[in-house]
Amino acid sequence: MQETVAIQGKLTTAIIEQFRQITGEGFVLLDEESLNNYGHDETEHLLFPPEVVIRPRTTEEISAIMKICNQHRIPVTPRGAGTGLSGGALPHLGGVLISTDRMNSILSIDERNLQVITEPGVITEVLQNAVKEKGLFYPPDPSSRGSCFIGGNIAENSGGPKAVKYGVVKDYVLNLEMVLPNGEVIWTGANVLKNSTGYNLTQLVVGSEGTLGIVTKIVLKLIPLPKYDLLMLVPFQSLEKAGEAVSAIFRAGFTPSALELVEIDALQIVSRFVDSSAVPVTEGTAAHLIIEVDGNHLDTLMIEMETIGTLLADFDAGEPYFADDAQQKAELWKLRRRAAEAVKIQGYTIEEDTVVPRAELPALIRGVKALGIEYNFKAVCYGHAGDGNLHIRIKKEGIANSNDDPEVIRGIRALFKLVHELGGTISGEHGIGLLQKNYLDIVFNETQLQLMRGIKKAFDPNNILNAGKIFD
Numbered sequence: 001m002q003e004t005v006a007i008q009g010k011l012t013t014a015i016i017e018q019f020r021q022i023t024g025e026g027f028v029l030l031d032e033e034s035l036n037n038y039g040h041d042e043t044e045h046l047l048f049p050p051e052v053v054i055r056p057r058t059t060e061e062i063s064a065i066m067k068i069c070n071q072h073r074i075p076v077t078p079r080g081a082g083t084g085l086s087g088g089a090l091p092h093l094g095g096v097l098i099s100t101d102r103m104n105s106i107l108s109i110d111e112r113n114l115q116v117i118t119e120p121g122v123i124t125e126v127l128q129n130a131v132k133e134k135g136l137f138y139p140p141d142p143s144s145r146g147s148c149f150i151g152g153n154i155a156e157n158s159g160g161p162k163a164v165k166y167g168v169v170k171d172y173v174l175n176l177e178m179v180l181p182n183g184e185v186i187w188t189g190a191n192v193l194k195n196s197t198g199y200n201l202t203q204l205v206v207g208s209e210g211t212l213g214i215v216t217k218i219v220l221k222l223i224p225l226p227k228y229d230l231l232m233l234v235p236f237q238s239l240e241k242a243g244e245a246v247s248a249i250f251r252a253g254f255t256p257s258a259l260e261l262v263e264i265d266a267l268q269i270v271s272r273f274v275d276s277s278a279v280p281v282t283e284g285t286a287a288h289l290i291i292e293v294d295g296n297h298l299d300t301l302m303i304e305m306e307t308i309g310t311l312l313a314d315f316d317a318g319e320p321y322f323a324d325d326a327q328q329k330a331e332l333w334k335l336r337r338r339a340a341e342a343v344k345i346q347g348y349t350i351e352e353d354t355v356v357p358r359a360e361l362p363a364l365i366r367g368v369k370a371l372g373i374e375y376n377f378k379a380v381c382y383g384h385a386g387d388g389n390l391h392i393r394i395k396k397e398g399i400a401n402s403n404d405d406p407e408v409i410r411g412i413r414a415l416f417k418l419v420h421e422l423g424g425t426i427s428g429e430h431g432i433g434l435l436q437k438n439y440l441d442i443v444f445n446e447t448q449l450q451l452m453r454g455i456k457k458a459f460d461p462n463n464i465l466n467a468g469k470i471f472d
Helices: 013-023 032-037 059-072 124-132 150-156 201-205 239-251 264-273 298-315 326-337 339-345 358-375 406-421 437-442 446-459
Strands: 052-054 076-079 096-099 106-110 115-118 173-179 185-187 214-221 228-236 258-263 287-295 350-355 378-384 389-395
Touching (some): 013 059, 032 052, 059 076, 059 096, 059 173, 059 214, 115 124, 124 150, 150 214, 173 201, 228 239, 228 298, 228 326, 239 258, 239 287, 239 298, 239 358, 264 287, 264 326, 264 339, 287 298, 287 326, 326 339, 339 389, 358 378, 358 389, 358 406, 389 406, 406 437
Parallel strands (some): 052 096, 076 096
Antiparallel strands (some): 106 115, 115 214, 173 185, 228 287, 258 287, 350 389, 378 389
16 A cells, blocks of 8 residues: 655655656656765765655746645755755755756846846856846856856855955845745845845845745846956965965955965866966966956056056065966966866865955965864865955865864864954855854854744744754
């Protein structure tokens, strides 16, 4: 006899059949290969297969699925492209994984009001290119923009290189349609630039890591596309000096459209990985800064670049390398954007996403190197130096994951304490997810955590949606 009742979150054949009736049989996946494919993201080497994968196409389908899961207390993990780095999309409790990969349409581009309405499964770069064709610009551009989804960017409040001038995802989200854990569908705000009508639910959902609801439609603000951009690569003999130069550029009155730091070890690894000789590496180079300016007046941008180049000489900078055309610019950005992938393959599997006030970057870099010696790990650094967001990749022989080794855990805790002492916090754009939640006590007290738990309970009283992420 077919089982017809779920017991404390256990899936049954009857419930599986209900899912098939909602989405169609081909979009409810139970085979081992699919479960394993959806059971990992880019977080270290972790695998947590769900019990079933569902690939809905509409808001209504997600609503119907969530009503069933809420009724039977079945854990649900929402997932975008699976490019996350904090375990936010890992179905560590089993249950249902809802993939938004079929919700991949750009619904409208409003040129009059400079807005776009999109579904969550649209690849970020696809959306950027679509609005670019109309002379418009959506600036947030994570390194994984060629594969990550807009919905995942909403969940993590993603940034990327352009954040230093243009801000992060939260600065462009006007309104969200989302399915609550009980299956109800709401809009969080309005398609307007100003809104002082009640609590700001839109901004609460941005960065909530899929714990409060499943976003199904997104209204984004756009801006006019800048006409020109210039890019240069500057070598430094000292990693700390490169960090000091970052603050100096802003103090001199410049706001680059991107300002990235790449340690030489990371650059050499990624250059070999993509078989590129685009970056000339001279003896004694410790790090490079990638500096971009953009705007509508080319002469002004050229003067800015020349002045910045002169300023950097005070920080032991070498001869700048200017990207002369679009192909050279693309080659430099390819090296930066694929750095994480390359160093992970080389064994630097643990990535921490620290952020400090930009003037504290030299102190953070010094601290990272000292902690590596103290806790017996190697580290390479790269990231969005312009806004103080340093990605630290850690390698310890024989240890692939940050929760496998007591010494690594102690080292990460010491790193996060240093970050907090420098006025920073433990994640700039990757989120807390599954792996960083045990370190939240460093930056939040119990009162703050209880407030967050209260918000979670208000949205999800049965604790079925991405449970165990951010906090238990």
